[in-house]
Each structure stands twice: as structure tokens, then as C-alpha cells.
Amino acid sequence: MKLAKSYQPQLYESDIYALWEKLGAFKPKGSGNSYSVVVPPPNANGNLHMGHALSFALQDIAVRYHRSKGESVLFVPGADHAGFETQVVFERELEKEGKSRFDYSRDQLYQLIYDFVAANRQNFETQIRRLGASVDWTHYTFTLDQPIVKRAYETFKTMWDEGLIYRGERLVNFCTFHGTAFADIEVEYTDETSFLWHISYPLTDGSGNIVVATSRPETMLGDTAVAVNPKDERYKQLVGKTVRLPLTNREIPIIADDYVDPGFGSGAVKITPAHDPNDFEIGKRHDLPFITVIGFDGKMTHAIPEQFRGLGVVESREAVVNELRKQDLLVDAEEYTHSVGHCYKCGTVIEPLLKDQWFIDIKPLAQPAIKAIREGEIDFIPKAKQRQLEKYLENIKDWNISRQISWGIPIPAFQNEEDPGDWLYDERVDQEVITVNNKVYRRDPDVFDTWFSSSSWPYATLGYPDSEDYGKYYPLSLMETGFDILMPWVSRMIMLGIYVTGKIPFKKAYLHGMITDGREKMSKSKGNVVNPMGVIDQFGSDALRIGIITGLTPGNNQPYIESKVIGGRNFCNKLWNVARFIESVVGDFTSKEEPKPISDADHWLLLSYTSTINAVTELMDSYRFYEAYEKVYRFIWDDLADWYIEVSKTDPNKSILEAMLEAILVLVHPFAPFLSETIWQTLELKPESLLSGHKTIVLPTGSKVQADEFEQVKQLITSVRSTIKTIGAKDVSLYYQDEPAIAKYSSVIRQLGHLKTVEETDQEKGVVVSGVVLNCWLNIDKDQLDAYLLTLDNQIKVAQGSLAKLQGRLHNDAYIKQAPANLVTDTRNKLIETEQELERLLLERQRYHN
RNA sequence: GGGGCUAUAGCUCAGUUGGCUAGAGCGCAGCAUUCACAUUGCUGAGGUCCAUGGUUCGAGCCCAUGUAGCCCCACCA
Numbered sequence: 001m002k003l004a005k006s007y008q009p010q011l012y013e014s015d016i017y018a019l020w021e022k023l024g025a026f027k028p029k030g031s032g033n034s035y036s037v038v039v040p041p042p043n044a045n046g047n048l049h050m051g052h053a054l055s056f057a058l059q060d061i062a063v064r065y066h067r068s069k070g071e072s073v074l075f076v077p078g079a080d081h082a083g084f085e086t087q088v089v090f091e092r093e094l095e096k097e098g099k100s101r102f103d104y105s106r107d108q109l110y111q112l113i114y115d116f117v118a119a120n121r122q123n124f125e126t127q128i129r130r131l132g133a134s135v136d137w138t139h140y141t142f143t144l145d146q147p148i149v150k151r152a153y154e155t156f157k158t159m160w161d162e163g164l165i166y167r168g169e170r171l172v173n174f175c176t177f178h179g180t181a182f183a184d185i186e187v188e189y190t191d192e193t194s195f196l197w198h199i200s201y202p203l204t205d206g207s208g209n210i211v212v213a214t215s216r217p218e219t220m221l222g223d224t225a226v227a228v229n230p231k232d233e234r235y236k237q238l239v240g241k242t243v244r245l246p247l248t249n250r251e252i253p254i255i256a257d258d259y260v261d262p263g264f265g266s267g268a269v270k271i272t273p274a275h276d277p278n279d280f281e282i283g284k285r286h287d288l289p290f291i292t293v294i295g296f297d298g299k300m301t302h303a304i305p306e307q308f309r310g311l312g313v314v315e316s317r318e319a320v321v322n323e324l325r326k327q328d329l330l331v332d333a334e335e336y337t338h339s340v341g342h343c344y345k346c347g348t349v350i351e352p353l354l355k356d357q358w359f360i361d362i363k364p365l366a367q368p369a370i371k372a373i374r375e376g377e378i379d380f381i382p383k384a385k386q387r388q389l390e391k392y393l394e395n396i397k398d399w400n401i402s403r404q405i406s407w408g409i410p411i412p413a414f415q416n417e418e419d420p421g422d423w424l425y426d427e428r429v430d431q432e433v434i435t436v437n438n439k440v441y442r443r444d445p446d447v448f449d450t451w452f453s454s455s456s457w458p459y460a461t462l463g464y465p466d467s468e469d470y471g472k473y474y475p476l477s478l479m480e481t482g483f484d485i486l487m488p489w490v491s492r493m494i495m496l497g498i499y500v501t502g503k504i505p506f507k508k509a510y511l512h513g514m515i516t517d518g519r520e521k522m523s524k525s526k527g528n529v530v531n532p533m534g535v536i537d538q539f540g541s542d543a544l545r546i547g548i549i550t551g552l553t554p555g556n557n558q559p560y561i562e563s564k565v566i567g568g569r570n571f572c573n574k575l576w577n578v579a580r581f582i583e584s585v586v587g588d589f590t591s592k593e594e595p596k597p598i599s600d601a602d603h604w605l606l607l608s609y610t611s612t613i614n615a616v617t618e619l620m621d622s623y624r625f626y627e628a629y630e631k632v633y634r635f636i637w638d639d640l641a642d643w644y645i646e647v648s649k650t651d652p653n654k655s656i657l658e659a660m661l662e663a664i665l666v667l668v669h670p671f672a673p674f675l676s677e678t679i680w681q682t683l684e685l686k687p688e689s690l691l692s693g694h695k696t697i698v699l700p701t702g703s704k705v706q707a708d709e710f711e712q713v714k715q716l717i718t719s720v721r722s723t724i725k726t727i728g729a730k731d732v733s734l735y736y737q738d739e740p741a742i743a744k745y746s747s748v749i750r751q752l753g754h755l756k757t758v759e760e761t762d763q764e765k766g767v768v769v770s771g772v773v774l775n776c777w778l779n780i781d782k783d784q785l786d787a788y789l790l791t792l793d794n795q796i797k798v799a800q801g802s803l804a805k806l807q808g809r810l811h812n813d814a815y816i817k818q819a820p821a822n823l824v825t826d827t828r829n830k831l832i833e834t835e836q837e838l839e840r841l842l843l844e845r846q847r848y849h850n
Numbered sequence: 851g852g853g854g855c856u857a858u859a860g861c862u863c864a865g866u867u868g869g870c871u872a873g874a875g876c877g878c879a880g881c882a883u884u885c886a887c888a889u890u891g892c893u894g895a896g897g898u899c900c901a902u903g904g905u906u907c908g909a910g911c912c913c914a915u916g917u918a919g920c921c922c923c924a925c926c927a
Contacts, residue, residue, distance in 0.1 A: 006889075185923090196927075214927050227927090260927080269927045276927085338926050384854060391853055392923070487922080518862090550875070551863040556855075557920085561862060563876050566889080573889045581886035618866095627864070630874070642891080649885070725881070725893040754882085754892080802871065809870075814907040823869060830870095 002682050003583055007576035009540025012678040017129050019681070025692035026136045028072045035066040036074045036473035038461050039135065040481040040489070041143060041454065044079035045086045045117050048127045050515040050522055050548070050560055051482055053532040056133045057545045058512060058625060059480045063134060064670035065620045066477075068696050074473050076461050077128060077135035079121065081144045083408040083450040084180065088345050090116055090407070101406070106445060109406040114144075127533060132541045132673045134691065139469075141461045143454055149409050151460040152453040153427055155500055156412065160425050164361045167423060171280050171352040172400055175343035176298030180404040181357065183449060184397060185488050187341040187350050196336035197321065198266055200329045201226060201243040204251055210238060211331050213265025215338055216275075217324070218317040220245065221304040222293035223252060225271040227282060230256035232267055246329050247305055247320065255286050274354050292354055313351070357402040358411060358446075365495040366393045372494065372504050381510045381623055382555040385486055392487050393495075401449045408447030415442050455492035458505035465501075476506035483511040483555055510623055513557040515548075522560070530560050542672040543569035549671075552626045571633060572675045575668060578641050579679045582661045585652050589683055595659035595699055600710035600744070601647045602656050603702030608639045609663065610701040616667065617696075629671050636664055643714060650747050663697040665690060712774065713745045719771045720753040720778065727787035729780045734769075735761040736776035768844045770795050773836075785848065792845055799838040806831040 020026060037059050042052050063075045090113045091101055101109055128135065141148065159165045172181035197217050202209045212226055223245055228235035239256045259282060260269050273283025274290040283290060295301045300308050300316045307323075308316050324330040341350035370393045372378065373386060380386040402411065410429035416422035417440045424441055428434055432443050458479065462470040475497075481490065490509060497505030514521040517528040535544045546568030552558055597603050612635040619628035640660065648657065662685055669676040669690055680690040687694075724732055733756045734749065736742040742749060746758040766779035767788055780788060809815050809827055816824055 003886090006887075212927070216927085265927055267927095271927090278925090278927085336926095382855090388854055388922070395852090395924075483921090553864075556863095559862065561876085564862075567875055570887095570889045573887065577887035577890090579886085584886070622866080624866085627866095630864075634874090641886085645886075646891095721892065722894090728881095751885095752892095798871085805870075809907080812907055816907085818907050819869075827870080 001580065001583060003576065003580045003679070005580075007540075007573050007675060007678075009542065009572070009674060010537070013130070013132075013536075013541055013674045016674050016677050016681070017132065020134065020677075020689065020691055021137070023689050023692055025689055026075065026134045027138070028074045028136070029692065030067065030070040030072045032069065032071040034074070034472050035063070035071040035477045036076075036462075037063055037478045037480065038076040038458055038476055039078055039133075040479075040485075041078035041080035041141075041457065042124065043082040043085055044124055044142060045082070045089055045120050046124070048124065048131070048532060050530060050532055051512075053131055053535075053544060054512055054515055054548050054552075054558075055480060055482065056128065056131045057548055058510065059478070060131070060133050060673070061545075061549070061625055061670040062478060062480070062620075062623070064673060064691070067134075067691070068666060068669065068694055070695050072472070074139070074469065075133075075135045076139040076141065077133065077137060078141040078457070078461060079124065079143070080450070080454060081117065081142065081407065083403060083447065084178070084345070084405055085450075086113060086117060087405050087407040088178070106406045113407045130533060130536055130541060132545065134673070139461065143450070143457075144409065147463065148453055148456065148460050151456045151464065151500075152409050152448060153412050155456060155496065156448075156452075157425055158500075159360060164364060166359050166361060167356055168359055169354055169356050170359070170400070171275075171277050172355045172357055173341060173350045174296065174353040174355065175346065175348050176296065176351055177346045177348040178343060178405075179296065181355060181400060181402065182343070182350070183400055183451070183488070186344060188344045189339040189341050191337055192340045193335060193337045195333045196265060197324075197330065198332035198334075199246070199270075199324055200331050201246060201270075202329075203238070204242040204244050207241075210235070210243060210254065210268050211266040212268045212270040214270055215336060216272075216317070217320045218300070218308075218313060219272040219275045219293065220270055220320065221248060221300070221308065222272045222274050222291040223250075223270045224273060224283065224288040224291060225252050225286065226254045227257045227260050227269045227271050228254065228267060229260040229262045230258065232260070232262040234262075235268060246327065247308075247323055255282075257282050257285065275352055277352055280352075290354060294351055294353065296353060296355075298348075298351065313349070357400050358413070358444075360399040360401060362396050362399050362495070365499050366396050368498045369393055369491070369495045372498060377504050378494070378506065379508045381508065382553075385483060385509070385511050385555060389486060389491055389494075393491060396491075399449075399452075399492075401452045402444075402446040403449050404446055406447070408450065409453050411444045411446050411448055413444045415444065416440070417442055451488055451492055454489065455496040456500065458493055458497055459501050474501070475504050478508045478510060479506035480510045480512070483513060486511060508623070511555055512552075513555055516557050516559045518559040518561075521557075535562075535565060539565050539569045540572065540674070542572050542675050545673075546571060546629065546671055549626050549629060554623070571637065572672055574637055574641060575664070575672065575675060576679070578636065578645065578664075579661060579683070581645055581648075582657045583683060585648065586654050586658045586661075589658060589685055592658065593655040595655045596653070597656060597700065597702055597706075598653055599647075599651060600706045600713070600741070601644060601651070602653050603706035604710035604714075605639060605644045605656065605660070605702065606699055607702035607704065607707040608635060609660070609699055613667065613696060613698075620670075632664075632668055632671060636668065640664065646752055647745075647748050650751070659697075659699055661685075663699055666694045666697050669694065709741050710745075712772065713741055713749065716742070716769065716772045716774055716776070717749055717753045719769050720749070720755065723769060723778060723788075723791065724754060726791050727780065727784045729778075729784050731756045733757040733759060733766075733779050734776055735759055735765045735779065736774065737761055737763070739774050739776060742774060742776060767792075768840065770841060771837075789845070789848055792841060796838065796841045796845060799834060799841060803831070803834045803838055806834060 042048060063073055067073045094100055173187045174181050194215060196213050196215055198211050198213050200209045200211050210226060226243055238254050242251045242253050245252050271279045271282050273279045273288050274292045291303055293301055293304050298312060300311045302309055308319055343350060370390055373390055412425060412427045412429050414424045414426050414434055426434060434441050458476050459474055462474050464470045493505050522529045532544060543565050547565030550564040597606055612631055615631045616628045665676040665680055677690045750758045764777060766777035769776055769778055806827060
């Protein structure tokens, strides 16, 4: 025996992966249709988590399946520089050395992080290998590789030239701890309870005051107006007057604007255009001054009374409230819950601050994307995500692509030192200062939002615009990723893909749910993560893959449950032992016989195999991975191992066993790549590797008539076992009369039915076996008769019940008329069968009457 | 405020255009053991498919309303 007693994945997995790489098995091979998948690049610096394990599993299953169809499959791996994410990790490293990013220049910091990431990259690539991802490493792409940077620059340039890029002073979501802005979608909101302060602003003409309500009293120092609703009778006569802004000496107008809701608070709103998005809009509408009172360091600035300068936002809030109270201007403070934006990394409250940033005018990009999605050009799995994406795109706002961090792709824009409005596009980003036409231009210190460059991933990785790969593999066949990045990434890939290439970037978008610990998403900060590498150490890579897709439906969250992985491992072991059994029968696999079905069981197995591959093909083609796996599992475990192999122990057919082993290895390969290849290699099956040579194997299908014969035998065994167990009988014999099927399989029936003997008889002998139409009887002891009769009565009841149901249906004229004819025929046949069965049971019951 | 998802056995979940006895794995109970496999085999118990109403010959599935839970987006003086 070449196969060891049990399958120990740890002994084989790394060798198998190395073999695949050596053979170049991951390179596109088949001559059929193109099938292409590009991995959503994981963070090059981090460890892979369960979400990655799931994502790689799904992609790799799809990819290996498509190879088995003989298609030309390209599976591209990659890594993400993950701008802000990685810089945060690196800053923590610096912190350990007592340093911070402020100790380095931007370029120094970039280099340091680059080296840091390069040093960690090995780790991450090893982990992808351990997951068994059959990616073509020769296509490996990093998001800071030249082609990707070049793509980002060219896209930026095109947009610049077409006027889709503009620089504007806008309120940006700013984290004062990390010192960078975020896109709207990156801000995390939580509900917080604080106060709604009512503050009295005295009218300049001394005729009274107006009360405003605010949750942020500290920003009043930057107020440049008070607004009321034009229809609000209470305030109508005040519009046009001015108030003296408390704590400062400024006189500010009372204006009217529809934005104000008369029902909220006091119906009068303080307007702080430099620190609130809505006030910003009102400020522009009414041409108000913008006074910044909070700086990028989160401290109060100089444009305010001295006593507040340099205070943090929270202290300043307290100080302002105290001062107002002192001056008797604080009218009320009611408890108030509202949502507050936070930095998703450090939790710092996000400040809306005025900043010059690069924006993309997004509507012209969103429109064609919406159109393509609506017209169904991209197939979303699950479908519901399509509508969500449409809604998002319909309401999308301009995209701020500037980030104030070092780790990223520098924005290729330079500003005239003399004339701040004069910007140039230039790719000499390794220089801080350039001279053009005798004018000195300084580089924008910012970098691109990571999503800006990664949105070009589907075509940039393929070498757009003129590579062979691009022509052959774009649009991608499949984009598989988590639904949590539907908005930030998937939407942008579609928009940029259409904008740049004129085509949708992928034909199918499969969105998996989050891996939870049973309740919530696994995340480091919650401390509920399970490390996939640890699971592989313990149970094997295939077991993890199977466990993680068990019970999976796209778009739904899925708890990580170890027992599912154990189930996967057990299946692997079962398959291993099937191979061991076949090996023991076949001996060596060098002389291949044509598979020749002889027995009923052979036909039964081949018929089942055919229907299994048909079902699996259909399910895999519609990306129902788990259901496909279940079919494979059922065939191998139930049909092959539990029945066919058991029968083979008395009557083996070498040619079928040999062919079947090869066939199931191919079938199971996408789900258990390491195991199937290990068996393939150990038994030296041809061609050189399962992965590179395999195509779904078609075997002669079985005869239905013969398969049915075996099916009857199988049912007989099941019934016999059930009867014996239920009534607790021992040493039971089966007698039969004139039944060739039983005669043929008598030793199998004896063994699998746990019977003492199976004998032919010339007359009825013992009790009937229910549920089968064969003429056979079990001899049981007299004292077990009562138990037998009890089960008989139960069966009679069940039969009567279903008989009544069937009759009811057939007595219903509407059913006869309106139901499909074949269904009605089925019902009629079933009625006849049930009647016969019931008759048999009743006859049997009568024999024991009284 | 807008949008989406989920509710099926003790647990985790399947159940494609409605079709008649609703499935799996795990768990549970019982039995087996020189057999390829105890990472095993066999048998069994366990379900008013969230509720109510409707459509239909027929509803776990379709429609309406409600209940419970979850998610996303927007707004929040």
C-alpha cells in the first residue's frame, strides 16, 4: 500500500503546492473560453483573516472548476499597499521605538514604510499558498507597482483634461489625531447623548434677543449668521436685523433660509460655515464669511477671544458653556442624542474642516455605471446588492481623493508658489519643487485615496491598454469580494472601468458575507478572531476550505464554526480511505482497463455518477458552491462508500473502481485540492498532475433497469435493518421466494442487513418486510411479535394517512383539471402503489388477529 | 427619512421558475466493532417552516399587514 493509514494533511500540503508551482500548473492552459479572476488585493502587510480564507476559497473553487472544463483560466494574485491602514500599523511600530511620523520627512517615511512592507510580504505570500490558492504568481501585482501608478496618473490626467477634476476648499472629514481627511463613506457614525444648548443672542438694536439651539456651542465663536425659516411667523420681523455674537464682539445678520426646520429646537439656527456641512452650504448661498476656529490639530485657533485659544474642542465647549452661564445667556440645556462621526481607526471625533482638496466630479462617471447596472450587464450574486448599488450611485456625492498621509501614490500636481490658483499636472513627483516657464511650482504633499488607484485593479493588473492579457481576459469573468466594500470599491471599479476602458470591468460580482463569531464580525479590536493558519495547522487546508463554505449562501453573514471544519476533515479522511480501499483492490494503476459495468450495482453507481456530475455542473455554473459540494459529498460518502464499496467487498469490479477513483478525484478537486492531488500523486495516476491535466471525466452511464434492481436490494436492506433494530430482534433470517434480485445479492443482503442467513423457500415463512414489494419474510421470535405488530400498526396508520391524502386530491375536480397532466398521473400511480402496500400490510395484520 | 436582508429541528444552515411524506451537518438516544476509515458503521427521537389574512386545485416558497432581529445610506441646529 502506498497510501498511509490515515490522511495527515500537514505531511503533504506544502510539497503539493511546491509541485504545482514547479510544474507551472497555475498558468493559463486550456484552449477553451477565457475565464479570469483577479484577487481583491489583501493588505500586503497584514496577516490573512477568515474573510480572506473565505474569499480565496470561493475564487479558487470557481477557478479550479473552470480549469476542469478545459477553459483558459487566469487567476491573478496581488497585494494592496492599503495606504492609511498600513501607515497606522507602521506608526504603531514607530511608537514602540519612541518615535513618530513627525520625526521624518514625507519621502523618508515613504521609504521606511516601503521597506517595512517588503519585509513582511513573504509572510503574506506564504499564507496565500497555504490556503491552496491556485494563483498565477507570474502575474503578481502590488498596488504600488509602476503599471498601477501609471494607470492612476493617466486616469487622473484624463480627468484633469476633461475637467472632471477640480480643486476646492470644502469641508472635509478630518481626523485630528491621524492628520488626514477621509471620504464620506469612511466615517463611522455612532449615536451619542449630550446636550442641546439653548443660547440667547442679543439683538444689536437692543430690542430683545433671539435664542438658538446647538449641540456644539464651541463653534459659535465662528458663527457668521443666525438663520430662521422664512415662513416662521415668530421671527419674520427679525430677518435683516443683526445680533451681537456673545463672547466676541462681532455683529452678525439674521437671515432667512428654507433649510431651517421651525419645529426643531428654538427654530433659529446659528450658522458656522467653516465647521458644519449644512452651514457651509448656507454660507455659500448667502455669501457669508467663513471663519475657522478649530485647527487641523484639533485645537481652537487664533481667530477667537484669547481665553479660548489653544484649548481642545471638548475643553473649549466647557469653557464656552461656563462663560455663557456666567453671563446669563444660557437659556436651557436639554439632553439630546445625535450621531457623531468618528475615525474608524482611532475613534477620534471627525471634525468637518475647511481644506483645499482634489475632487472628482462624480456624476458623469456614475451615470453610465447606473445605466450598465440597470441593464443587467453585471450579474450580481446575490441580486439584492444590485439595487443597493444603484441607490448608492444615484445619490453619490463628489469624491475627495486627497489624503494627507505619506504612504500612497503621490498626487502628480504642482502649485505655483506665486499664484496659488495655478496648478500643473506633472509626474515628476520625486521632486518637491520644479521649475516650469521660469515659474517655481511646489508639489502637492498629498497622496491619492487608496480606492482611487485600486479602482483600476481589474484592467491595470491585466496590462491595459495593449497587452494580450487585456484583450483576452477583460472584462473579468468574476469579481468575488465582501459585501462590505460594495460601495467604496465595487462601485468605483465599475465607474472607473467604464470611464477608462469603455467596458464594464467584470461580468459577475459575487459578494460574500462577513465571517462572524456567531454574533458580530470578527475583528482584531474585538478580540474574537480565529486565525485561519491555526485552523490549517490543526485540520488541514482542505478541511478549512470545506468547513468555511458549508452552509454558505452569498451575501449572508456566516459564523465560523469549528465543527464544520471537523466535518470537512472527516470527509477528507473518508475520501482517503475510499482511495485506500480501491488501491487494495486494484493494486497498481498502470494498466488501465475500460470501465465495464457488469452487475446491477455497477449500473446503479454509474447512473448516480452521471446525475451527480450533471447536477454539480449546473450548480457550479450558477455559483452555488455549497450545494454543489453537497452533491459531491453525498455521492462519495453515501453512494460510493456506504453502498458500492460495501457491495464490492463481495463482488469487486476493478475496472469500475479504478475509473471511479480517478473520476471522483477530478470532481472533488475544487473543494479538496491538496487531498485529491496527494492521492493522485501517491498512486501515480496520469497525467503528471491532477491540477494541470484534469478535465471532468465522463463515464458510461448505467442502465436504468439494472440500477433499479439494485435500488430494490438497497431498499430491502434498509427495511430489514430498520425492522430488526426497531423490534430488537437478533439472529434473524430472511426467506425469499422466486426473487432473482435477492438471490443475486444474498450474501450482500446477509452482511449489510445484519442477518444470520438469507435462504430461498417454497412457502411463506415469518413476517413480511414492509416497504418493499419483494416476496420475502423475516423469521422473528414469538416474543418479539408484539413489537413487530406495533411497528406494523404504525405503518398501516401512515399508509392510510397518505392514502386519504392522495384520494382527497384525486377527488378534487379542480386538481384534475388544472394541475399538470403528468402530476395527476403521478398521483394516480402513487395511489395504486399505496393501496397495494396497505393491502399487504392489512393482510399481514390479519394473520395475527387476536 | 430612504434602501436592503433575515426568521425552517436543541445549534448552524440548505431548500432555483409554487407540486404534495420539508432536508443536511453538528448535538442527542440506542446498538455495533478483528472489515478502507472510531476522523467509523447502523437505527432512532426531534419541525403548528415567526404571526395573521389573501391568491391558488395546491404555499416554507407568491402578495398584503404585523412582530422580532440584523445591515447599509442620508440627516441630525
